[in-house]
Every structure is written in C-alpha cells, then in structure tokens.
Amino acid sequence: MNDAVILALDQGTTSSRAMAIGLDGSIVASAQEEFPQIFPQSGWVEHDPEAIWRTQRRTAEQTLARLGSRKVAAIGVTNQRETVVIWDRKTGAAIHNAIVWQDRRTAQRTQELAAAGHADAVVEKTGLVLDPYFSASKIAWILDAVPGARERAKRGELAAGTIDCFLIWRLTGGKVHATDATNASRTSLYDIRTGRWDAELCELFGVPTALLPEVKDSAGDYGVSDIFGPSLPIRGVAGDQQAALVGQACFEAGDVKSTYGTGGFLVLNTGQELKRSKSRLLGTIAYQCNGVTTYALEGSILSAGSTIQWLRDELKIIRDGAHAGEMAQGIADTAGVHLVPAFVGLGAPHWDSDARGAILGLQRGSTIAHIARAALESAAFQTAELLEAMAKDGVAPQRLRVDGGMARNDWLLQFMADILGIEVVRPKNT
The missing domain is CATH 3.30.420.40 (ATPase, nucleotide binding domain)
Known part of the structure; x- marks a missing residue:
C-alpha cells in the first residue's frame, strides 16, 4: 500500500478540485474546474448545486484517470463552508440554488434577532456572531421562499446540509446524510460545547431538526462511494479553513x-x-x-x-x-x-x-x-x-x-x- 493515494475532493467557492495525494504528502495528480457564480440581486450569491456536483465528479474522474496502477485508499472531502443546499430525499434534486456564504439576503432577519436580544445566546452556544454569513438564516429563507418546502421539511421529505453533506449524499447514492463537527459549527444551529444540534437555536431560526444531518468526527466513517468503479471509503471531512489548519x-x-x-x-x-x-x-x-x-x-x-x-x-x-x-x-x-x-x-x-x-x-x-x-x-x-x-x-x-x-x-x-x-x-x- 506504499503507493496508495488519498483522493481529496476540494469543493471551493469558485471551482471544484480533486487531488490524489501520496502517503508521503506529495501531489500525484490533480484537476480543477471553475463553475458559474450567480448574482440574482445586489448582495445575493448563489451556486447551481448540479454545477457543483458535475465539476466535482468530473475533476475526480480526471484525477483518477491519471493514476495508472496506483490505488485509492480513501476519499477525503473539504468544502466551502456555510453555503447550504436543501434537496429531496427521494430524488436527490435540490429545491433551490445553493445560497453561498457570501450572500447577505438575510441581513434584515439577523438584525431583527439581534434587536430582540438573541445575539448573546447565539454567541454563547455557537461562538458565532449573529450574521447572514452563517447557514441557519439561509436554510430558513429557502424554506420560506420555495412553495410547500416548510411543510415538506416537517414531513421529513427534505434534507439540508452544507456542501460536504450534499457531496457525501451524492457520493454514497443517498445512503449517508452526515456532516462533520467543523461544518456543523458554522451553521449557528450547533452547540459547540455540547456537540449537539440545539433545539432552541433551531426554533429561533425556524429550522426543523428533521432536516439536519448526523454530526461525526472530522476523521470518521462517512460510508462508501461506488460511483468511480471500485468501492472507496470516505474517511475524512472538514470545512476548507479547518482543513487548511490541519494541512499547515x-x-x-x-x-x-x-x-x-x-x-x-x-x-x-x-x-x-x-x-x-x-x-x-x-x-x-x-x-x-x-x-x-x-x-x-x-x-x-x-x-x-x-x-x-x-x-x-x-x-x-x-x-x-x-x-x-x-x-x-x-x-x-x-x-x-x-x-x-x-x-x-x-x-x-x-x-x-x-x-x-x-x-x-x-x-x-x-x-x-x-x-x-x-x-x-x-x-x-x-x-x-x-x-x-x-x-x-x-x-x-x-x-x-x-x-x-x-x-x-x-x-x-x-x-x-x-x-x-x-x-x-x-x-x-x-
């Protein structure tokens, strides 16, 4: 296994990248592809989830094609944080474009929550300021903007997650709905002291807990992907900035x-x-x-x-x-x-x-x-x-x-x- 590699999927804000990394840390092969940025209004930033998936899958396939006889030991996923997708659990199709971390459309809502005196409680539990940068208000916005979405969420028909979670769902054919603690910590819904989704925060932001994924260790078992041919275990997940901290x-x-x-x-x-x-x-x-x-x-x-x-x-x-x-x-x-x-x-x-x-x-x-x-x-x-x-x-x-x-x-x-x-x-x- 000395010639084995880790397939690292790096889903960023402007591009998707895949790298095959040797056990000595060397980059054996890589591919990168940009995808469109969508700006519907001033301060709004969106991505097409299918463009994210297509470019991420294609760069992975291109990287694997350059490996020759070398085998993949495991897949690792890192991603742009806070950006959220909501999708249908049966079809895997997103019900709305992904709302990107840079998006400011929910600024009024977070300002209202702050004015109502909730800022200190949010900081105490999550470590985060009340700001549209984080995922919670974005999830609530999609549920309110898409007709019938909130009712479907309550019935358990929809799933939500950050980009790592969406990719894991696609990689495993819908078998795994999970995220890691670093990504969960960027949602404003996760108590970083107790390590749990917080019911009070979910109620505050209007996010049904039925939407949310299981939270795992950054180094953990995220299932197996068969889409590239051989079964490949997914063993590591982290938000991009935390992954960089580890990489450094x-x-x-x-x-x-x-x-x-x-x-x-x-x-x-x-x-x-x-x-x-x-x-x-x-x-x-x-x-x-x-x-x-x-x-x-x-x-x-x-x-x-x-x-x-x-x-x-x-x-x-x-x-x-x-x-x-x-x-x-x-x-x-x-x-x-x-x-x-x-x-x-x-x-x-x-x-x-x-x-x-x-x-x-x-x-x-x-x-x-x-x-x-x-x-x-x-x-x-x-x-x-x-x-x-x-x-x-x-x-x-x-x-x-x-x-x-x-x-x-x-x-x-x-x-x-x-x-x-x-x-x-x-x-x-x-």
Missing part, C-alpha cells in the same frame, strides 16, 4: 494560519479551550477526532481573491493574479489610491452587512497598476486588522503560515510581512 500542521495551541482564496481566513488553534473573543472574532471548532474537540479563534475576510477576480472579470484590467503582482511590483506605492473590498459587506471584526466597496484617492495620474496594487494591499491590511483584534484578545502570533491562491504572490507576502512585522511562511504546495 497547526496542531499546537497558538499555531495560526491564514488562507487567501475567495475570502481570507485567519485561524488560530486554541487547543481544548473555547476562547471567547472581545473583538468580535469567532469561536469555532478546529477539528474533532475520537470524540475530542479542538477549538479555534477565527477572523473572516469576506473578499480577498474575489477582489482580484473582480479586477479580471468585471474591470478587465488584469489577466490574472500574477499580472496584478507584476504591476504592483513595478511601482513604488499606490500614489494614494486605496481599495475597500466590501463587495458583500465587511467581515471580522466589523460584521457590517451594509458596507460596500470603494476605490478612494483617485487622481488624474492614477493608473490600473495603482488600482491593482491597492487591491492586493487590501488583503494585507485586512490581515493586519485581524491580528490587531487577536492581540486585544491576548494572542500575539510571531509566525503566520499562509496558503491559498493569493499566497503564490511573492510580492504580496513580502508586503504582508513588512506591515505585520512577523514571519510569513508559505508551504511548498499551495
């Missing part, structure tokens, strides 16, 4: 990493201590193995790589992230140009759903290079803000491990190290 070997309390994908996520291992933030950072589950829960403190940046994608796809002023880095390196500074990437509001520590993006300080001499550099700098400045918030909570890391697409940019990482005043470390594979 942040196993000791005080270890911290930051991932720069569509958003940016600074996650600090706090061991068996659930740390309550005074700076509106999130308490969450880092991973759970053998029934033992390790906790984390997290700061969430809602727009990081998506800002660069916006420069490419909407403004059409760069070819890709590398091109943005080249332009940034070619000028001394932004000449007073600043970009606030609040395309879907601001995350930690502000949690402002109404904030919107802006480019400030433009002059007649401003160029696309200044805008590109300001966009890259915005990720570093937001990281600095999160580290300042952690310092107020009594944590001051001296070493930051980074990963994700933006972490391939040498200029950005050096700029980040300069303004943070700490060591920034990038792994070989990111």
